[in-house]
Amino acid sequence: MKRLPAVLALLALIGGALVLHLTKPSDEDLQGPFVTYAGFGEQVEGRDLTWEAEYAYLADRLTAPGWTGETDGIWLVIEGTIGSKLGITTPDVSVRVGERIYEASDRPGDAVLGDSLDAGLPQAGAFAFELPRSVLESEEGTHVTARIANGFRVRLDSAIDMVLDLTQLDHRGTAALPQPGMATP
Amino acid sequence: MAAGSLRHRLARVHPFVWIGAVAVIAGLIAWPLGGWDTVELQSTKLPVVQPGELVEGTQYSVSVESAELTSVHPDGFSEVEPGWMWLRLELVVTNETNRTAFSSDLGSDYKGVVTVDDGAVGYGTESTGPEGRLATGAPYLVSDGTYLPGLQPALPTRVELIFDVRDGTWSVGDELTVGIVDRTPYESTLETGIRYGFPHLIAEVPVTLDQGAEATP
Numbered sequence: 001m002k003r004l005p006a007v008l009a010l011l012a013l014i015g016g017a018l019v020l021h022l023t024k025p026s027d028e029d030l031q032g033p034f035v036t037y038a039g040f041g042e043q044v045e046g047r048d049l050t051w052e053a054e055y056a057y058l059a060d061r062l063t064a065p066g067w068t069g070e071t072d073g074i075w076l077v078i079e080g081t082i083g084s085k086l087g088i089t090t091p092d093v094s095v096r097v098g099e100r101i102y103e104a105s106d107r108p109g110d111a112v113l114g115d116s117l118d119a120g121l122p123q124a125g126a127f128a129f130e131l132p133r134s135v136l137e138s139e140e141g142t143h144v145t146a147r148i149a150n151g152f153r154v155r156l157d158s159a160i161d162m163v164l165d166l167t168q169l170d171h172r173g174t175a176a177l178p179q180p181g182m183a184t185p
Numbered sequence: 186m187a188a189g190s191l192r193h194r195l196a197r198v199h200p201f202v203w204i205g206a207v208a209v210i211a212g213l214i215a216w217p218l219g220g221w222d223t224v225e226l227q228s229t230k231l232p233v234v235q236p237g238e239l240v241e242g243t244q245y246s247v248s249v250e251s252a253e254l255t256s257v258h259p260d261g262f263s264e265v266e267p268g269w270m271w272l273r274l275e276l277v278v279t280n281e282t283n284r285t286a287f288s289s290d291l292g293s294d295y296k297g298v299v300t301v302d303d304g305a306v307g308y309g310t311e312s313t314g315p316e317g318r319l320a321t322g323a324p325y326l327v328s329d330g331t332y333l334p335g336l337q338p339a340l341p342t343r344v345e346l347i348f349d350v351r352d353g354t355w356s357v358g359d360e361l362t363v364g365i366v367d368r369t370p371y372e373s374t375l376e377t378g379i380r381y382g383f384p385h386l387i388a389e390v391p392v393t394l395d396q397g398a399e400a401t402p
Contacts, residue, residue, distance in 0.1 A: 068329065069329065070328045070329070071340075072340065072341055072342075073337070073340045100284070101284045101285065101338075102338065103284075103285035105337075106331075106335065107326070107329060107331045107334065107335075130335075130337050131337065131340070132337070132338075132339045134339070153377070
């Protein structure tokens with residue numbers, strides 16, 4: 001009977017340890033990015049980048065002066081304005097479809113955003129992503145996350161995310177990419 | 186008593202004699218069957234697939250489409266050095282990983298996905314190009330000529346690898362053997378994520394070398 005308090009204390013300690021173990025932050029919580037979510041037509045800011053999405057659509061073929069982008073997959077195009085707040089930077093832009101991460105394509109060359117940005121001089125244009133057609137028929141295609149950040153593995157830094165449902169986007173046969181340029185205020 | 190004496194007699198036989206007896210009996214059994222080591226293990230045989238057939242890999246799935254000798258470079262301006270030609274190898278490559286991969290290593294000596302004639306060019310090569318550097322294959326997208334195209338996950342991508350080869354290395358009509366190299370994923374210890382290592386051949390593709398475009402003087 002004299003041991004009862006000790007046994008109860010031991011059980012309480014084990015229970016406490018279990019609760020701590022089950023509620024401890026994951027690696028993602030400890031090292032993941034601070035995410036700002038963006039919609040269309042609203043400017044959002046991260047620590048170092050700004051972004052305003054205007055429009056997103058799908059296309060079977062893209063064109064730009066001197067270039068035609070054929071693909072066995074499908075193009076996802078996101079038009080908008082991106083800016084740097086602090087200094088010269090080259091943002092990393094990708095979309096996540098399920099477990100897969102697709103970097104913005106550099107096939108269109110100068111016809112897409114993605115070059116370095118000067119602080120305070122936002123650029124308007126488009127990012128283009130080349131995806132397999134199968135994503136349009138998959139459940140994953142209804143919840144695609146576009147991410148704009150500095151670097152492709154963001155740790156304890158800000159990131160701007162946009163969630164898209166590919167099945168709800170306009171689907172064009174051929175689309176002309178807008179020429180990137182300085183954004184007009 | 187008789188059994189006991191037999192056991193004692195057998196016990197006096199030297200172990201080497203037993204070993205020799207077993208070897209002789211095994212040899213007598215194997216002899217009519219054709220001897221030892223005459224069976225080729227299926228697990229060590231490399232599949233031979235035809236051009237255009239997909240070889241499924243862990244890191245990349247690859248289909249070898251064609252091979253040709255050419256003096257016209259896909260960049261539209263490079264001129265072939267005297268005494269040299271370009272080997273143009275056309276592949277359809279599918280990135281089986283979860284992240285966009287860069288094609289810069291597809292034709293390299295240490296991360297390449299193909300090896301032509303057992304390392305003449307591609308993975309494992311020690312050949313050098315006209316500038317004395319390792320003759321690694323430069324990747325271009327076939328559809329629009331993009332140099333170093335990104336390889337998007339699960340999206341078959343038609344690329345051409347351009348290798349510098351000395352005149353006379355091969356002739357049109359030769360049969361090349363293109364080995365497909367795959368790698369095994371493992372958890373990275375220096376950084377987070379999956380890396381691919383331990384290269385190994387998973388198939389061989391015999392390809393007849395065609396005549397490609399020739400530069401006009």
